[in-house]
Amino acid sequence: MILAEGYSADPHHGKTARGVIRYRPEDIVAILDTERAEGDTQDGFPVVRSVEEARQYGPTTALVGVATTGGRFPPKWRELLKDAIRAGLDLESGLHEFVSDDPELVELAREHGVELRDLRKAPPGLNVPTGANLTHGATTVLTVGSDCAIGKMTVSLELDREARRRGIKSEFVPTGQTGIAIAGWGISVDAVVSDFIAGAAEQLVLEGVERGGELLLVEGQGSLLHPFYSGVTLGLIHGSAPHAYVLCHKAGERFVEGDERFVIPPLSELADLHARMSLLARPAKVQAIALNTRDLDESAARRAIEEAEAETGLPADDPVRFGAGKLVDALERP
Amino acid sequence: MILAEGYSADPHHGKTARGVIRYRPEDIVAILDTERAEGDTQDGFPVVRSVEEARQYGPTTALVGVATTGGRFPPKWRELLKDAIRAGLDLESGLHEFVSDDPELVELAREHGVELRDLRKAPPGLNVPTGANLTHGATTVLTVGSDCAIGKMTVSLELDREARRRGIKSEFVPTGQTGIAIAGWGISVDAVVSDFIAGAAEQLVLEGVERGGELLLVEGQGSLLHPFYSGVTLGLIHGSAPHAYVLCHKAGERFVEGDERFVIPPLSELADLHARMSLLARPAKVQAIALNTRDLDESAARRAIEEAEAETGLPADDPVRFGAGKLVDALERP
Numbered sequence: 001m002i003l004a005e006g007y008s009a010d011p012h013h014g015k016t017a018r019g020v021i022r023y024r025p026e027d028i029v030a031i032l033d034t035e036r037a038e039g040d041t042q043d044g045f046p047v048v049r050s051v052e053e054a055r056q057y058g059p060t061t062a063l064v065g066v067a068t069t070g071g072r073f074p075p076k077w078r079e080l081l082k083d084a085i086r087a088g089l090d091l092e093s094g095l096h097e098f099v100s101d102d103p104e105l106v107e108l109a110r111e112h113g114v115e116l117r118d119l120r121k122a123p124p125g126l127n128v129p130t131g132a133n134l135t136h137g138a139t140t141v142l143t144v145g146s147d148c149a150i151g152k153m154t155v156s157l158e159l160d161r162e163a164r165r166r167g168i169k170s171e172f173v174p175t176g177q178t179g180i181a182i183a184g185w186g187i188s189v190d191a192v193v194s195d196f197i198a199g200a201a202e203q204l205v206l207e208g209v210e211r212g213g214e215l216l217l218v219e220g221q222g223s224l225l226h227p228f229y230s231g232v233t234l235g236l237i238h239g240s241a242p243h244a245y246v247l248c249h250k251a252g253e254r255f256v257e258g259d260e261r262f263v264i265p266p267l268s269e270l271a272d273l274h275a276r277m278s279l280l281a282r283p284a285k286v287q288a289i290a291l292n293t294r295d296l297d298e299s300a301a302r303r304a305i306e307e308a309e310a311e312t313g314l315p316a317d318d319p320v321r322f323g324a325g326k327l328v329d330a331l332e333r334p
Numbered sequence: 335m336i337l338a339e340g341y342s343a344d345p346h347h348g349k350t351a352r353g354v355i356r357y358r359p360e361d362i363v364a365i366l367d368t369e370r371a372e373g374d375t376q377d378g379f380p381v382v383r384s385v386e387e388a389r390q391y392g393p394t395t396a397l398v399g400v401a402t403t404g405g406r407f408p409p410k411w412r413e414l415l416k417d418a419i420r421a422g423l424d425l426e427s428g429l430h431e432f433v434s435d436d437p438e439l440v441e442l443a444r445e446h447g448v449e450l451r452d453l454r455k456a457p458p459g460l461n462v463p464t465g466a467n468l469t470h471g472a473t474t475v476l477t478v479g480s481d482c483a484i485g486k487m488t489v490s491l492e493l494d495r496e497a498r499r500r501g502i503k504s505e506f507v508p509t510g511q512t513g514i515a516i517a518g519w520g521i522s523v524d525a526v527v528s529d530f531i532a533g534a535a536e537q538l539v540l541e542g543v544e545r546g547g548e549l550l551l552v553e554g555q556g557s558l559l560h561p562f563y564s565g566v567t568l569g570l571i572h573g574s575a576p577h578a579y580v581l582c583h584k585a586g587e588r589f590v591e592g593d594e595r596f597v598i599p600p601l602s603e604l605a606d607l608h609a610r611m612s613l614l615a616r617p618a619k620v621q622a623i624a625l626n627t628r629d630l631d632e633s634a635a636r637r638a639i640e641e642a643e644a645e646t647g648l649p650a651d652d653p654v655r656f657g658a659g660k661l662v663d664a665l666e667r668p
Contacts, residue, residue, distance in 0.1 A: 128562040134595070194531045195524040197565040225614055228462040230572050231531040234558075235565025261468070261615035273610060280559055281595035 001030045001048075001059035001089065003080060007066050015149075016094050017065030019178040021045070023157050029057040031065075032080070051083035063181060064093040072097050081105060085112050094119040094177025094188070119177040120188040126196040126203070133202040133241040134281055136209045141331055142242035143220035143290070144274055146264045147257065148229060150250040152220040153179050155290040155319055159246065159331070160217045162324035171213025173204050175236060179219045185211075189221060190232045197235025205240050215331075218242065224277060225256055225264065238279045244287040244331060245274050247314075251293045251304040268312045288330035289316035335382075335393035335423065336365045337414060341400050349483075350428050351399030353512040355379070357491050363391035365399075366414070385417035397515060398427040406431050412438075419443050428453040428511025428522070453511040454522040460530040460537070467536040467575040468615055470543045475665055476576035477554035477624070478608055480598045481591065482563060484584040486554040487513050489624040489653055493580065493665070494551045496658035505547025507538050509570060513553045519545075523555060524566045531569025539574050549665075552576065558611060559590055559598065572613045578621040578665060579608050581648075585627045585638040602646045622664035623650035 002021070007014040021028065021043050031047050032054055040047040048054040051062075062084035073081065073095075081099065084091060085108045093099045093116075100106065100116040109116050141159070143152040156172055156179075163170035172179070174186030185207065192200045201218075208216040218240045222229030249267060256262035264270075271286035278284040289308045293301035301318060308316040315330040317323075336355070341348040355362065355377050365381050366388060374381040382388040385396075396418035407415065407429075415433065418425060419442045427433045427450075434440065434450040443450050475493070477486040490506055490513075497504035506513070508520030519541065526534045535552075542550040552574045556563030583601060590596035598604075605620035612618040623642045627635035635652060642650040649664040651657075 190527075190529040192528055193524075194526055194528040194566050194569065195563065197528045198562050224568075224611070227572050227613055227615070228532050229529065231565040231567075231569025232528050233565075234568040235528065238561050238564050256614065259615075263614055265614075276607060277558070277611070279561055280590065280597055280599075281561070281593075 001032055001054050001057070001062050001084075002028060002065040003062050003084070004031050004033050004065045005077060005080060006035060007031075007033055013067040014065060015067070016063070016178045016181050019153065020063065020065060020181050023182045029059050030054045032062075034076075034080075051080065051087045051089070055087060059089055061090040061092055064091070064095060064099075065181075067095065082108060085109050085114055088112055088114060090115040090117065092117045092119060092181065094181060096120065096191075119180040120191045122192040122200070123187060126192055126200050128196065128199045129202040129239055133205055133239060136206060138205075138209050138214050138216050139244075140205055140216045140218060140240055140242040141244050141246060141287075142218045142237065142240055143248055144233070144237070144245045144286075145220060145223050145248035146225070146267075146270060147223050147250065147253060148226055150248055150253070151290070151292045151320070152248045155246060155248050155327075156217040156219045157182070158319040158324040159328060162319075162328045163215055163217070166328065169212055169214040171208040171211050171216050173208040173213070173216050173218040173240075175201070175204060175219045175221055189236055190229065194231060194235070197232060198239030201236045201239025202241070220248070223256065224273060225262070225270075227256065227262060234277065237274075237277065241279050241282045242284050243282070244284055246288050246290050246327060246331075247271055247274065247286045248290045248292065249308070251291050251296055251301070251308075266311060267308055271312055271314065286312075286314060287333070288327045289314050290327060291316055291318050293318045293321055335363060335388050335391070335396050335418075336399040337396050337418070338365050338367045338399045339411060339414060340369060341365075341367055347401040348399060349401070350397070350512045350515050353487065354397065354399060354515050357516045363393050364388045366396075368410075368414075385414065385421045385423070389421060393423055395424040395426055398425070398429060398433075399515075401429065415439060416442060419446050419448055422446055422448060424449040424451065426451045426453060426515065428515060430454065430525075453514045454525045456526040456534070457521060460526055460534050462530065462533045463536040463573055467539055467573060470540060472539075472543050472548050472550050473578075474539055474550045474552060474574055474576040475578050475580060475621075476552045476571065476574055477582055478567070478571070478579045478620075479554060479557050479582035480559065480601070480604060481557050481584065481587060482560055484582055484587070485624070485626045485654070486582045489580060489582050489661075490551040490553045491516070492653040492658040493662060496653075496662045497549055497551070500662065503546055503548040505542040505545050505550055507542040507547075507550050507552040507574075509535070509538060509553045509555055523570055524563065528565060528569070531566060532573030535570045535573025536575070554582070557590065558607060559596070559604075561590065561596060568611065571608075571611065575613050575616045576618050577616070578618055580622050580624050580661060580665075581605055581608065581620045582624045582626065583642070585625050585630055585635070585642075600645060601642055605646055605648065620646075620648060621667070622661045623648050624661060625650055625652050627652045627655055
């Protein structure tokens with residue numbers, strides 16, 4: 001069951017809910033939003049207004065799928081979380097405020113024998129990379145981008161789907177809370193101690209190999225140019241040690257975070273910068289461009305893709321809109 | 335009093351002791367090392383073999399100046415720390431294992447009314463940058479480098495000394511445990527949650543301005559090319575938003591961390607890379623090269639400096655060996 005309280009009022013805060021609905025629908029039984037009308041459905045799932053009402057669908061876990069304002073739980077939310085625990089559901093949350101650090105929830109969870117899982121909590125025992133990121137046998141592809149929140153996770157997931165369809169032993173490697181909620185494993189690299197970003201990224205790649213991945217599609221974070229999150233981005237690049245990048249960009253976007261002081265350079269320059277910033281021991285290049293054309297009509301989208309190809313000399317496509325075939329072809333090129 | 339237990343046996347682990355002895359000698363009364371002989375001195379300070387013996391010098395604080403193997407306190411160390419607390423000394427430590435999280439030490443400190451200070455512990459309430467790193471009126475200079483542990487902190491401190499000598503209102507901005515031990519303030523940016531590296535760096539720069547700095551000499555960390563710590567480096571670059579860089583390099587060093595897989599590119603390429611990776615809203619260039627010539631004789635050192643100048647077209651010098659005058663001149667150029 002996805003706790004999507006207030007999601008209908010503000011879908012922007014529902015990144016985790018949206019991601020799980022799209023990429024892990026087989027595990028969803030209901031969506032909870034007290035603000036919706038009786039009998040509502042969303043994306044084919046029943047919308048319930050209380051934990052009680054959800055019980056008929058047999059949920060086992062309640063996933064916090066919406067960011068709360070300020071990252072803390074308002075009183076109404078606390079009641080929902082307590083209801084879920086009392087109903088015997090495990091709780092899973094990707095917020096900065098950890099449910100497993102909340103004394104009241106911890107006590108209640110103990111009483112009811114349920115588990116509290118914080119998707120963003122760093123695992124213990126992290127360290128710097130061992131060097132095994134350079135010696136495992138798999139091929140690693142990292143999504144990078146001109147900005148945050150333009151679809152790097154989605155591109156990695158679409159590439160993974162298409163690769164699997166082709167019979168490639170591919171593995172999506174989650175590096176943020178939504179990716180973790182979808183895949184059921186991973187580390188939120190933005191929440192680890194900064195000395196250990198690269199070490200956490202290496203650990204994720206090695207786990208991808210252990211899970212049988214021969215092609216690892218690592219979820220990118222932030223942007224090398226981002227004024228807040230670039231440190232996470234570079235640590236992820238050097239720790240995951242990709243063989244190739246897919247550069248993600250939102251068509252028409254000119255500024256990082258929409259801030260005019262942060263002008264996004266041309267895609268060809270961005271591609272060159274990623275090549276130059278690659279791990280010294282693992283030269284890598286941008287092999288394809290993933291363009292997010294959500295805000296364009298179809299002919300404008302096709303034009304934007306052609307322009308990106310002309311400017312960079314690389315294959316480009318919108319894998320959500322037109323399928324990931326062309327991008328996977330680009331990755332399969334020798 | 336500096337706790338430098340075992341320092342004579344392994345001076346490489348004594349980075350904090352060395353830094354404080356060099357740059358904060360006025361606050362040192364004694365150095366403790368149980369392995370040294372009675373009556374020994376070090377850098378002009380009495381060496382004592384016990385906290386009891388140190389009391390004649392009137393210490394108020396015991397600084398852990400040596401990294402312990404594995405970052406944890408061995409039994410012998412614990413006894414020393416407990417002796418110091420029982421003697422009424424505040425305890426200051428830059429290790430990854432926090433003294434203020436150790437129940438036994440916390441209890442003992444409470445009994446004896448002393449303070450436990452972890453130089454590496456991140457302050458609460460960190461967040462992403464506010465943008466004030468771009469609007470304060472000071473000039474910010476960041477040391478960057480081809481590798482870790484080649485003297486970036488030392489260069490920043492030498493530039494600060496020389497600038498002050500010239501009457502410039504200069505402020506050294508500490509970003510790591512040794513810098514913090516020397517300056518008495520700061521944040522260890524490698525120990526913050528990775529989402530907040532840039533925010534912590536901005537906070538440090540703003541504190542430098544509050545302290546009256548018109549020229550901020552920010553201690554650099556790691557290297558853009560470092561396979562472990564590059565994330566910290568880039569977050570520090572984007573958060574501190576420097577107007578200029580001083581590029582530090584150890585003369586003759588060809589590989590990052592001495593690892594042949596990580597070949598350091600030419601200094602001119604490194605300088606160009608830093609310019610390109612600058613915050614989009616704050617273009618900055620390498621303005622001078624600081625060469626660590628420790629391992630060379632004087633004529634070889636002068637030759638290495640000339641070669642660096644010829645290769646990069648920038649002023650170069652070893653500020654520890656030959657004074658920081660030439661580098662400060664380079665920063666004062668319009």
